[in-house]
Amino acid sequence: MNSGLRLLLVDDNPADIGLAREALAESAHHSEITSLENGTDAIAFLNRGGKYADAVLPDLVILDLSLPGCNGMTILETIKTGPQLRRIPVVMFSTSRLSRDIVRCYELGASCYISKPGNLNDYLSAVKSIENFWCGFACLPPKGE
Amino acid sequence: MSSVATQLATKLPAEPKAKLCALVLEDNQLDAELVLRALRQGGFEVTGAVVQDEAGFTKALHANPPEIVLADYNLPNWTGMEALNVLRREALDIPMILVSGALGDVTAVECIKRGVTDYVLKDGLARLPDVVRRALREKLERSLRHQVEEDLAKKMDELARSNSDLEQFAYVASHDLQEPLRMVAAYTQLLAERYRGKLDADADKFIGYASEGALRMQVLIQDLLAFSRVGRSGTPMANVDCNAVMQEILQTLASPIRESGAVVTCDTLPTVWADRTQIVQLFQNLIGNAIKFRGNQPPAISVKSERQDGKRLFTFRDNGIGIPEESLENIFVVFQRLHARTEYPGNGIGLSICKKIVERAGGRIWVESKVGSGSTFKFTLPLQTADETERTKP
Amino acid sequence: MSSEEVDILLVDDSQDDVDLTLHALRSENLANHVFIARDGEEALDFIFCSGPHAHRSFDHPPKLVLLDLKMPKVDGLQVLKQIKDDARTKTIPVVLMTSSREERDMVSGYNLGVNSYLQKPVDFGNFREMVKLLGLYWLVTNQPPVANGKTQTAKQGQ
Numbered sequence: 001m002n003s004g005l006r007l008l009l010v011d012d013n014p015a016d017i018g019l020a021r022e023a024l025a026e027s028a029h030h031s032e033i034t035s036l037e038n039g040t041d042a043i044a045f046l047n048r049g050g051k052y053a054d055a056v057l058p059d060l061v062i063l064d065l066s067l068p069g070c071n072g073m074t075i076l077e078t079i080k081t082g083p084q085l086r087r088i089p090v091v092m093f094s095t096s097r098l099s100r101d102i103v104r105c106y107e108l109g110a111s112c113y114i115s116k117p118g119n120l121n122d123y124l125s126a127v128k129s130i131e132n133f134w135c136g137f138a139c140l141p142p143k144g145e
Numbered sequence: 146m147s148s149v150a151t152q153l154a155t156k157l158p159a160e161p162k163a164k165l166c167a168l169v170l171e172d173n174q175l176d177a178e179l180v181l182r183a184l185r186q187g188g189f190e191v192t193g194a195v196v197q198d199e200a201g202f203t204k205a206l207h208a209n210p211p212e213i214v215l216a217d218y219n220l221p222n223w224t225g226m227e228a229l230n231v232l233r234r235e236a237l238d239i240p241m242i243l244v245s246g247a248l249g250d251v252t253a254v255e256c257i258k259r260g261v262t263d264y265v266l267k268d269g270l271a272r273l274p275d276v277v278r279r280a281l282r283e284k285l286e287r288s289l290r291h292q293v294e295e296d297l298a299k300k301m302d303e304l305a306r307s308n309s310d311l312e313q314f315a316y317v318a319s320h321d322l323q324e325p326l327r328m329v330a331a332y333t334q335l336l337a338e339r340y341r342g343k344l345d346a347d348a349d350k351f352i353g354y355a356s357e358g359a360l361r362m363q364v365l366i367q368d369l370l371a372f373s374r375v376g377r378s379g380t381p382m383a384n385v386d387c388n389a390v391m392q393e394i395l396q397t398l399a400s401p402i403r404e405s406g407a408v409v410t411c412d413t414l415p416t417v418w419a420d421r422t423q424i425v426q427l428f429q430n431l432i433g434n435a436i437k438f439r440g441n442q443p444p445a446i447s448v449k450s451e452r453q454d455g456k457r458l459f460t461f462r463d464n465g466i467g468i469p470e471e472s473l474e475n476i477f478v479v480f481q482r483l484h485a486r487t488e489y490p491g492n493g494i495g496l497s498i499c500k501k502i503v504e505r506a507g508g509r510i511w512v513e514s515k516v517g518s519g520s521t522f523k524f525t526l527p528l529q530t531a532d533e534t535e536r537t538k539p
Numbered sequence: 540m541s542s543e544e545v546d547i548l549l550v551d552d553s554q555d556d557v558d559l560t561l562h563a564l565r566s567e568n569l570a571n572h573v574f575i576a577r578d579g580e581e582a583l584d585f586i587f588c589s590g591p592h593a594h595r596s597f598d599h600p601p602k603l604v605l606l607d608l609k610m611p612k613v614d615g616l617q618v619l620k621q622i623k624d625d626a627r628t629k630t631i632p633v634v635l636m637t638s639s640r641e642e643r644d645m646v647s648g649y650n651l652g653v654n655s656y657l658q659k660p661v662d663f664g665n666f667r668e669m670v671k672l673l674g675l676y677w678l679v680t681n682q683p684p685v686a687n688g689k690t691q692t693a694k695q696g697q
Contacts, residue, residue, distance in 0.1 A: 015328040022335070087649040095324055099685040106630035106684045111654045113682045118323060118363050120331040126680060133676045137669055139656045141649040142642065 005135050008058035009035040010042045010075065011093070012067045016116070020062070023127035029135040034058065039070030043078055046085055058088060059140045062130060063110075065094035065101060073108060080109035087141040091130055162190040165277070168211035170228055171244070172197040172220050179270060180215055180244055187274020199223050203231060211239060213277055218245040218256075229260055238287070240280035244273070308376070315373030319366045326366060330359035368494040371426075375501040380420045382506075387414035387424070391448065394429050401436050406443035414450050415457050417526040423502040424526075430495040431522055435463035437489060440517070456508065456525040463521075468514040476512060499524075544599060546572040546678060550582040550618065551607040551636075559663065560605070563670035569678055574601070579613025582606070583621060586628055600631045602683040605673075608637035608644055616647055623652040630684040632677060 007024075011017050017035045024033060036042045042063075045052040061079065065072035072094065079085045092105045092113040102113050114130060117123045134140065165184065171177040177195045184191050194205045198220065205211075214232065216225035225243050232239055243256055243264035253264050262280045265273050333356040341349060391411055395402065402409065409432065417424070435446045442464060449460045468476060477500040503510040503524045514520035546569070551557050557575055564570040576582040584590035586604070588597060604622065608615035615635060622628045632654045637644065640658065648656045657673065660666045677683075 013324065013328070015332065019331055087646070089649075089655065095320075097682075102682050103630060103684045106632075109652060112632065112677070113684075114680055115682055116327075118327055118330070118367070119360075120334045123327070123331060129676060129680050133672060134655075137657060137672055139645050139658055141646060141656075 005029065005031045005059040005140065006056060007031045007033045007131070007135075008042070008045070008061045009033055010037075010039070010061065010067065010072070011035065011064040012037050013064075016064075019120070019123055020127045023124040024131055027128070027131055027135075029131065031131060031135055037067075039067040039072070039075055041069065042067075042075050043070055046075075046079065046082070057084070057143050059143070060134050061088055061090045062093050063090055065092065065096050065105075073104060076105060076108045076110055084143075087143075089134065089138070089140065091134070093126075093130070162188055165189040165191050165193075165213065166209065166211045167191055167193040167277075168202070168205055168209075168214045169193070169195045170197075170202055170214065170216040170220070170225065171195060172217070176217070176244075176267060179267070180273065183270035183273045184277065187277070189274060189277070197221075199227070199231075202228055206231070206235070206237070210237070213280060214239055214241040215244050215273075215277075216241055218243055218248055218252075225261075226256065226259065233260070238284065240284055242273070242276055242280060244270075312373045312376050315369055316377070319370040319373065322366050323363075326359060326362055330356070330363055333359055368498075372494055372498055372501065375423065375498060375505060378420055378423060380422045382418055382420055384416050385419050385421045385424050386416050387428075387450070390414075390421070390425055390428055393425060394432060397429065398432060398436070401433070405436050405439060407436050407439075407446060408443065409446045409448070411448040412450055414448070414459075415528070417457055417506075417528060419506045419526055420502075423505070427499050427502045427524075430499050431461045434495060435461065435465055435520075437491070438463075438465040438520075440464065440466050440519075452528075453525065455528065457528055458523060458525050461522040462519065464519040467516040467518050468512065468520055469516050473512055473514065477510070544572055545574045545601045546603065547674075548574050548576060548582065548585060548601040548604045550576045550579065550605065550610070550615070552577050552610045553607070556607070556659065556666075559666055560670050563667040564674050566667075567671050567674055569674040578610050579615065579618045582618050583613060586618075586622055586631070587625075597627050600628065602632070603677045604631055604633040606633055606635050608635060608639050616644070616651065619648065619651050619653055632681065632683060634673065634677065636673075 009017055009020055011020070014037065017037070021033060021035075024031065034045070036045060041052075044050050045055050046057070048055045048057075063072050063075060067075070072092070076090055076092070079088060079090055086109070089111040090109070092102075092110045093116060094101070094113070095116045096102075097115055105113050114126055117126055167181075167184065167189075169177050169180055171180065174195075181191055181195075193209065193211050194201075196202045196205050199222070202223075214228065216228050218225045225241070225245070229241055232241065240262040241260075243253075243261050244267060245264060246267050248264060248266065256264060262283075263276045265276055333352055337349075337352045337356055340352070388411075391414060395409060401407070432446060432448075436444050445464045447460075447462045449462075451458050451460075477496050499522075500510050503526070507527050508525040510522065510524035512520055512522050547564070549557060549560060551560070561570050561573065564573065574585060576585055581591075582604070585592045585595065586600070588595040606615045606618060615637065619633055619635065622631060622633055629652070634655045634657060635648045635653050636657045636659055638659045645656050657669065660669055
């Protein structure tokens with residue numbers, strides 16, 4: 001359905017980003033993956049500031065909660081309050097299973113919340129499910145106003 | 146005669162004199178002397194002061210705090226009761242004895258109600274030493290009791306704080322350990338998958354051990370998290386229908402039940418007052434164990450319930466391998482395992498979680514067992530708070 | 540429906556689409572707690588615990604609302620807006636599933652805060668496939684906001 005989509009993956013653990021890239025390596029959707037390891041860079045990227053002046057806005061954001069720089073909730077809020085950014089679906093992908101974290105993310109406008117599974121196969125499956133649903137079935141909004 | 150008496154008197158051991166620091170509030174010097182003499186004759190070695198008014202009283206109180214106050218009822222510009230107020234105001238727990246001339250019974254009782262420890266009439270001073278002794282003894286008992294209560298409260302606080310610290314620690318440790326653990330587990334598995342047979346035999350073995358270690362750690366962490374969660378569960382206590390719980394568990398354990406050919410028979414179970422999530426966990430652990438620790442025959446598990454002393458006694462009986470007598474006590478201890486990991490999997494935390502859950506609900510759990518003849522786990526839970534008359538079965 | 544727990548609120552006025560959806564959900568064992576509303580008004584009564592659904596409580600929202608766009612009485616975008624505008628209900632995941640191919644409907648949906656927007660495939664096979672995947676994603680993979688985790692009451696975390 002959608003091919004050549006841009007995914008922005010924000011996670012402070014390069015090992016987890018590595019796993020996500022593994023999971024999506026053979027995806028039929030050929031999404032382009034940009035990964036950022038801290039919150040400050042993510043905000044700069046989304047605002048196309050500084051070294052990210054040439055950045056292209058992503059079609060989907062997969063966002064971890066615990067990040068150095070500026071944390072996941074702040075990034076989520078930035079996206080969902082920005083006039084150009086707020087339509088981008090944000091998938092929370094985090095180890096936190098605290099209900100207050102989950103509820104807060106929904107309140108701030110996250111589309112969904114996926115808990116990072118502990119074992120390898122479940123982790124790869126989860127990432128594949130996320131990509132498959134959003135890139136294969138869901139209609140993603142056109143960018144810009 | 147008198148010299149013999151004197152000799153006897155000097156040879157006999159004198160009664161030890163008790164030291165007493167007393168503050169006497171009396172404006173009449175003679176009366177004050179009589180009080181002091183009565184005390185000495187009663188076996189006290191008296192130190193302290195005699196004062197006549199408020200200024201003198203307050204000064205002496207601070208200069209040399211007495212163990213006891215002996216006060217006249219009426220003074221020229223003050224009263225014994227006002228002296229009592231001073232003691233109150235300064236929050237001093239010093240017993241006060243009123244020593245007075247004629248004092249009507251009603252007034253005397255009034256004074257005692259207001260906090261005077263006792264009163265003695267000036268023409269009955271022979272009683273005074275005993276009265277003083279009694280007052281001092283009561284004061285001692287009072288402070289001992291306070292001390293014990295304070296110590297107990299402090300210990301309870303420390304215990305609560307320590308438990309909460311421990312649980313907090315267990316939670317944080319296990320939660321924060323999950324991420325680096327996932328890194329090790331996931332990547333050793335990827336290594337194993339991608340490089341199996343491509344490096345040498347040793348490499349395969351090493352990667353295997355690393356993977357296995359990581360996976361075991363992951364399970365351990367999850368068990369620790371579960372254990373630490375028992376005390377912090379946010380689920381409120383409520384009436385829990387144990388039959389519905391059993392149905393749920395038979396669904397959840399459908400696979401192991403089918404694979405082992407297990408048969409679970411269950412009485413009609415009551416409703417209890419508990420945390421539902423934990424009751425599910427409790428029943429599931431017990432039934433899971435009964436299936437896991439089976440002998441050569443398919444597991445036969447029976448679940449019964451009866452009233453006992455205003456509580457509900459549950460009995461989970463199985464025909465599994467049983468537990469040796471020397472282990473019956475320890476079996477509920479965290480990480481206590483009786484078998485090698487290769488014989489039966491698991492960390493040995495399941496039963497300690499069961500014990501924590503039962504005790505948190507206000508019950509008790511124990512086991513009766515014999516090697517080769519299966520085990521019977523018994524535990525008590527409080528009855529439901531709502532209508533109990535519908536439960537006609539014993 | 541004896542239990543309070545409803546997993547999916549399916550809002551669609553087309554009987555065919557409802558049947559197909561239920562069939563697909565059933566094949567993944569996800570159809571046990573589905574409530575069907577035939578129009579926007581009934582959907583709103585259900586979500587806001589009013590009218591014939593006054594016995595319902597805000598503490599047990601559905602885990603997912605599957606919402607069609609074009610419906611009588613109150614249309615999908617209206618329902619979406621009311622759900623997302625109210626603090627008591629805004630965290631409920633809402634997925635618009637519509638035959639509309641109008642891009643502006645999709646844009647409106649996302650502007651109103653829809654969690655996801657899908658176009659119903661014309662082909663039955665693809666439709667079933669989509670519903671299965673959707674059901675699995677939103678009910679199994681996804682963590683819905685927990686029923687008793689309302690931030691006002693500041694319940695202890697797990």
